């Protein structure tokens with residue numbers, strides 16, 4: 001058991017951790033920074049949507065973590081098991097302690113395959129796949145799909161990139177159409193949400209593709225069980241806002257859905273031939289019991305941060321970035337692009353004796369919604385679903401309309417920017 005001290009400690013060397021470390025080093029090269037992360041590899045997860053659709057190889061999305069740790073930053077290849085913010089200390093799995101003056105928390109989100117009854121048993125075989133876990137298996141499932149019901153669904157918990165469960169659906173529907181399987185298939189989208197997308201004009205644009213692909217929709221559908229043997233997904237219906245419908249584009253109930261009363265609840269059971277889902281997600285279990293997590297309320301377990309400054313609401317020398325935080329916006333790498341500079345500015349302020357009063361994060365997040373193998377629209381928004389647009393991109397393109405140039409941005413532009421600019425600490 002030993003104790004080592006660093007001026008700035010960053011938990012997690014994923015999107016948020018590397019971006020923050022690289023920007024800090026660019027701003028002030030003599031900072032003593034350590035990143036704690038046991039991982040050997042770093043994935044560009046946004047491309048997993050394309051891997052799942054056979055449009056990119058998994059190997060094209062992965063680099064060695066060692067190649068991304070910014071020069072001059074120490075890398076502690078271990079796992080954090082606890083944080084003692086009252087002592088400015090992080091505890092590792094081998095019981096070593098690392099103490100800090102400033103802490104940045106960026107361990108990402110946890111996938112919980114045991115969050116839905118039957119999911120763990122059903123997962124990864126017989127057509128039950130997820131781009132969140134193994135996009136290569138999604139590709140296998142889609143490539144061998146010969147028709148039937150293709151169900152795309154998501155859990156009631158918050159998830160990273162909430163648009164991802166529908167992106168793979170549009171790509172799958174496009175693939176089915178090009179293979180002549182459209183008439184033999186029913187593509188179904190079932191979500192706990194009340195609409196396809198919460199921000200205009202993206203909602204209207206996506207609805208055109210739902211119609212084009214004839215996608216049957218289920219809203220207010222809360223996934224409660226997967227029966228991998230019978231190939232059935234069970235839902236209960238939540239309460240929908242007035243004016244919303246549980247069923248859209250399926251007036252004659254073409255899909256094989258039945259109801260059954262189970263343990264006093266009405267289950268809506270959809271029989272599938274293949275099922276893609278985003279599994280339930282949460283803040284990492286070990287993090288939830290630290291003093292940095294919300295102890296109760298709707299954000300219980302997620303890191304409590306100021307929504308504009310990203311400073312911990314409980315400990316002023318601690319900041320959060322990325323998926324682990326309770327920020328009321330979509331958890332994406334694009335959001336982190338706007339969060340990291342705010343964290344950096346505030347730490348630099350504190351280091352020079354000022355306060356962390358840089359409150360510039362307005363909830364920006366974005367979702368590149370691929371709707372076919374050659375079209376994408378870029379949904380950009382901030383807190384309260386207000387549309388925000390990149391000033392340069394929106395001068396050149398109508399980003400709210402699905403187009404080929406936007407697809408090129410998704411396939412080539414964004415990965416290039418990620419590896420060569422965001423991971424290198426350029427703030428743009």
Ligand SMILES: Cc1cc2nc3c(=O)[nH]c(=O)nc-3n(C[C@H](O)[C@H](O)[C@H](O)COP(=O)(O)OP(=O)(O)OC[C@H]3O[C@@H](n4cnc5c(N)ncnc54)[C@H](O)[C@@H]3O)c2cc1C
Pocket residue numbers: 011012013014015016017036037038039044045046047048049078079080081106107108109131132160161164284321322323324331332333334335336366367368
């Ligand atoms: C299928 C899919 C599609 C997506 N599409 C998009 C998209 O189109 N656009 C977009 O912007 N975003 C997208 N995202 C989301 C984006 O990838 C994440 O929001 C982003 O990577 C989150 O960054 P993070 O730093 O919070 O977590 P991560 O990048 O996941 O990094 C977390 C790091 O913490 C480490 N860690 C975890 N626990 C510990 C511990 N106990 N101790 C030390 N280290 C630990 C992990 O090893 C990991 O390296 C997508 C994600 C998926 C899965």
